[in-house]
Amino acid sequence: MTVEHADSPPTVTAPVPPPRLAPAAAPREPAAPPGPASPVDTGPADHERPDHQGPDHQGPGHERPGRQGPGREPWPAGVRQIRIGAPPPTGPGITGTGHAVTTVGADAGTQRVLAVAAADLASHYRRCGPVPWRGPGGPLLAEIRDSGLTGRGGAAFPTWRKLSAVVAAAHPHTGRPGGRRRVAPSGTRRAGTPVVVANAAEGEPESTKDATLLAAAPHLVLDGLQLAAEAVGAGEAYVQVKPGAAAEVVRRAVVERRAAGWDRCRIEVREAPATFLAGEASAVVAALEGAPARPRAHWRPLADDGLHGRPTLVHNVETLAHLAMIARWGAAWFRCVGTADEPGTLLVTVTGAVAAPGVVEVPYGTPLGELVALRGGATEPVGALRLGGYAGTWLPADVGPGVAMSREGLAPWGAEPGPGLVSVLPAGACGLAETARIVAYLAGQNAGQCGPCVSGLPQLARAVAGMAGVAGRNTAPDGENPAQSASRALRLAALVAGRGACHHPDGVARLVHSALRTFAADIRAHAQGHCIGSTHPG
Amino acid sequence: MPGLSQRRRTAPDDAPDGHPDSTAGGGGPAVRPARLWIDWTACDARGWCAELLPELLARDPAGYPLARAASAQTTRNITIPAPLASHARRAVDACPRLALRLLPDG
Numbered sequence: 340m341t342v343e344h345a346d347s348p349p350t351v352t353a354p355v356p357p358p359r360l361a362p363a364a365a366p367r368e369p370a371a372p373p374g375p376a377s378p379v380d381t382g383p384a385d386h387e388r389p390d391h392q393g394p395d396h397q398g399p400g401h402e403r404p405g406r407q408g409p410g411r412e413p414w415p416a417g418v419r420q421i422r423i424g425a426p427p428p429t430g431p432g433i434t435g436t437g438h439a440v441t442t443v444g445a446d447a448g449t450q451r452v453l454a455v456a457a458a459d460l461a462s463h464y465r466r467c468g469p470v471p472w473r474g475p476g477g478p479l480l481a482e483i484r485d486s487g488l489t490g491r492g493g494a495a496f497p498t499w500r501k502l503s504a505v506v507a508a509a510h511p512h513t514g515r516p517g518g519r520r521r522v523a524p525s526g527t528r529r530a531g532t533p534v535v536v537a538n539a540a541e542g543e544p545e546s547t548k549d550a551t552l553l554a555a556a557p558h559l560v561l562d563g564l565q566l567a568a569e570a571v572g573a574g575e576a577y578v579q580v581k582p583g584a585a586a587e588v589v590r591r592a593v594v595e596r597r598a599a600g601w602d603r604c605r606i607e608v609r610e611a612p613a614t615f616l617a618g619e620a621s622a623v624v625a626a627l628e629g630a631p632a633r634p635r636a637h638w639r640p641l642a643d644d645g646l647h648g649r650p651t652l653v654h655n656v657e658t659l660a661h662l663a664m665i666a667r668w669g670a671a672w673f674r675c676v677g678t679a680d681e682p683g684t685l686l687v688t689v690t691g692a693v694a695a696p697g698v699v700e701v702p703y704g705t706p707l708g709e710l711v712a713l714r715g716g717a718t719e720p721v722g723a724l725r726l727g728g729y730a731g732t733w734l735p736a737d738v739g740p741g742v743a744m745s746r747e748g749l750a751p752w753g754a755e756p757g758p759g760l761v762s763v764l765p766a767g768a769c770g771l772a773e774t775a776r777i778v779a780y781l782a783g784q785n786a787g788q789c790g791p792c793v794s795g796l797p798q799l800a801r802a803v804a805g806m807a808g809v810a811g812r813n814t815a816p817d818g819e820n821p822a823q824s825a826s827r828a829l830r831l832a833a834l835v836a837g838r839g840a841c842h843h844p845d846g847v848a849r850l851v852h853s854a855l856r857t858f859a860a861d862i863r864a865h866a867q868g869h870c871i872g873s874t875h876p877g
Numbered sequence: 878m879p880g881l882s883q884r885r886r887t888a889p890d891d892a893p894d895g896h897p898d899s900t901a902g903g904g905g906p907a908v909r910p911a912r913l914w915i916d917w918t919a920c921d922a923r924g925w926c927a928e929l930l931p932e933l934l935a936r937d938p939a940g941y942p943l944a945r946a947a948s949a950q951t952t953r954n955i956t957i958p959a960p961l962a963s964h965a966r967r968a969v970d971a972c973p974r975l976a977l978r979l980l981p982d983g
């Protein structure tokens with residue numbers, strides 16, 4: 340379902356003036372031409388745009404090797420420890436409404452979307468210039484392909500492939516918008532005008548990066564939505580946002596843009612219910628149609644058959660913000676930080692036992708230890724990390740702070756950056772009890788639609804609760820030994836994975852599997868009647 | 878495993894590799910690779926598909942279809958070897974909940 344763009348060479352639009360950063364977000368170092376520094380040859384388009392300068396791209400992430408061997412140094416008990424409750428150290432960053440998004444320390448130079456963040460249209464214009472319209476189809480798609488941008492909603496799917504799938508679905512004969520459509524053969528469905536959706540439903544309870552981004556840089560996200568709409572020839576654009584301050588900001592931003600005649604495609608802001616599944620792409624589409632926000636069983640991709648049967652593009656808001664940056668400053672600039680395979684930066688919510696929980700923007704490949712340090716460091720000795728949120732993966736703390744935040748760096752541990760979440764579990768807490776709490780929550784959030792998920796998740800939650808119990812101390816719900824509960828959990832996890840309309844059960848199974856790996860010693864201890872985590876309840 | 882169907886119509890688990898000598902599928906013309914898609918919101922565990930496609934599907938303790946191949950981690954999409962295409966087609970037609978769909982692979 341992709342179209343070939345080789346026949347439509349990227350046309351070079353009038354170069355966008357490099358942004359004049361307001362003093363508050365001034366780049367730490369002068370920007371250098373990106374071309375030769377780019378780790379990967381990104382095609383002719385880049386050589387023709389030598390004047391593309393980013394707000395800053397000389398961050399330390401540039402020189403950092405992409406692959407980090409499994410570090411063996413122990414986690415420092417408190418990486419630059421700060422008293423809890425103290426405000427995050429201020430640095431040359433931006434502070435959004437109610438959200439501290441300042442990065443601190445030596446790495447502050449790698450902010451990108453947060454560095455140009457501006458809440459009102461006038462400052463956004465001063466920093467970023469006008470929307471760099473490219474015309475439908477080809478040019479932007481090629482640029483996005485060369486940039487290597489992947490989705491930031493969790494699945495890390497290549498963004499340009501989603502864009503071109505929607506183009507191909509909307510224009511089955513020419514493969515690009517604007518091409519004349521011949522009469523569809525009888526029996527072929529009319530595709531209809533595409534729809535684009537910015538997904539800010541942010542169902543992950545621990546995640547704040549989407550709300551933070553929207554509150555700090557609503558116009559950057561909406562520019563990305565407009566550019567995506569232009570690229571696929573969309574007739575409508577939606578923002579599906581969870582209730583809160585960010586929703587207010589984005590509403591105001593849309594009004595501002597309408598008054599200024601900034602947009603070419605009409606944007607409608609809708610509120611998403613605050614459930615775990617409300618952000619799943621087909622649930623977003625269902626909610627936009629006025630149905631309950633539950634995932635749908637769809638054998639055709641949303642790109643073919645989405646909102647009211649029309650080709651639909653659903654992107655996370657962070658993906659759209661990066662897209663708007665790439666449209667302005669080019670693929671080569673985008674690739675200046677991060678790793679060759681995973682270029683660019685990502686927003687990460689750092690939570691748990693850290694001094695200043697919050698959002699940071701770092702290049703792919705940043706060591707986890709540095710990520711934690713950017714939020715003030717751990718407040719207690721680290722017991723384990725959870726990557727990717729509730730439906731993520733546990734990582735034992737002894738894998739070390741040198742492990743890179745990237746798919747490549749985390750793959751040896753079966754983990755992924757997911758939607759950009761790092762949670763720090765203190766050594767004093769019981770990882771099994773924490774897993775039981777999360778699995779119980781996730782089981783309660785199933786959409787009640789698919790047999791194996793509806794009956795399997797609660798059973799799985801009971802089994803996990805069983806292994807979180809301590810033999811002889813608190814009786815496991817099913818009267819099992821924690822070790823027996825663990826093997827039952829393993830069996831049940833295999834029975835739910837992949838057996839539902841959405842990937843929710845897969846995520847729960849992944850978390851349980853990683854808990855069994857990471858907390859094997861804890862399960863043994865529980866079976867023998869004691870708990871390693873000292874703060875274990877009971 | 879309790880609850881798994883013991884009835885087997887053809888050769889065991891490892892047979893359906895799309896081997897040309899396989900008798901499954903009645904020796905019909907080779908078809909393009911296909912995958913079986915299950916609408917999990919519609920399926921209500923009546924188990925007809927597992928009866929008609931025992932080479933690929935078992936039933937879990939609650940009766941829901943379960944992919945046999947250890948490599949198929951998901952039952953959302955099950956690859957159908959060409960020789961089993963006609964069996965898969967019959968299972969699709971037989972599902973009382975219209976929960977099954979045969980799609981081209983890829």
Ligand SMILES: Cc1cc2nc3c(=O)[nH]c(=O)nc-3n(C[C@H](O)[C@H](O)[C@H](O)COP(=O)(O)O)c2cc1C
Nearest residue numbers: 490491492538541542618619620654655658842843
């Ligand atoms: C259970 C579940 C929950 C999800 N929740 C969100 C969410 O809250 N926000 C989000 O952007 N994507 C979420 N996704 C991913 C979306 O389905 C979709 O892949 C994403 O919005 C696509 O955007 P991207 O290509 O920019 O990553 C979820 C997926 C699943 C399976």
Ligand code: SF4
Nearest residue numbers: 786788789792839841
């Ligand atoms: S798999 Fe579970 S969470 Fe997903 S739609 Fe089905 S019942 Fe709902």
Ligand code: SF4
Nearest residue numbers: 920921923924926972
């Ligand atoms: S025949 Fe249909 S309803 Fe019955 S188990 Fe198979 S898929 Fe489910």
